[in-house]
Amino acid sequence: MIHAKNLCANIGANQVLRDISLDLAPGEMLAVIGANGAGKTSLLRALSGLLPLESGAITFDGQSTDKVQAHQLARAGLIHVPQGRQIIPGLSVRDNLAIGATNIGLSQSVIAQRMQEQWQRFPVLEKRQKISGSSLSGGEQQMLAIARGLMMQPKVLMLDEPSLGLAPQIVQLIMTTLRGLADQGLAILLVEQVAMLALEYADRALVLRNGACAMQGPAKELLNSRELVNSYLS
């Protein structure tokens, strides 16, 4: 679904991505882990067309993303659930859920049908559909951000630190939901600062350090790796 080769990108004079390569197949969950400032968000932004590349190449679903704008990639099924969730405070839960699908011109009946799927996945959102998105708890807002992405029927779902600031029980619910989506064939790229959590659910992982790939491999192997611990501590 995604094939990225030798990505380099800068923010101002700062090189934030250094020669990153990754592949993501349907049904696979790839975790991108790394400390504060390692470049995780920058990598997601580069993949979704929001951060221009200095060099390197990305293909999504077999097509080069060079010169394709972020909103076109989203429409084609590359969905980015951003850090901080970006729920629109003035809109109801229901309208927040529909907004992406409405913007791309889907019919009301298709939107209604896709909404039903999301209500089934996250029943608490159906119960609270009429209240303002900003009145939801942090966990509910994260569910809404994920559900909003799923309304676009993505081929790839990329999430930036979905567990941030949430209670352990909610984190478990969200991770289990994501694992279930991957098992049904969705390609998931999960950015996490909490490495152990991500490795528990992901198939493979890439460890970022100073914008470069410090390690890459099966999640189970990294979970038992002394090198991983060292790369976090050093």
Ligand SMILES: Nc1ncnc2c1ncn2[C@@H]1O[C@H](COP(=O)(O)OP(=O)(O)OP(=O)(O)O)[C@@H](O)[C@H]1O
């Ligand atoms: N808008 C910006 N202007 C200048 N430098 C930035 C900007 N955004 C990020 N950076 C720098 O780019 C590097 C990578 O940041 P990035 O946000 O990608 O890291 P991260 O791994 O997502 O961190 P976090 O865990 O804190 O979210 C850091 O050195 C950061 O200071």
Ligand SMILES: [Mg+2]
């Ligand atoms: Mg980040």
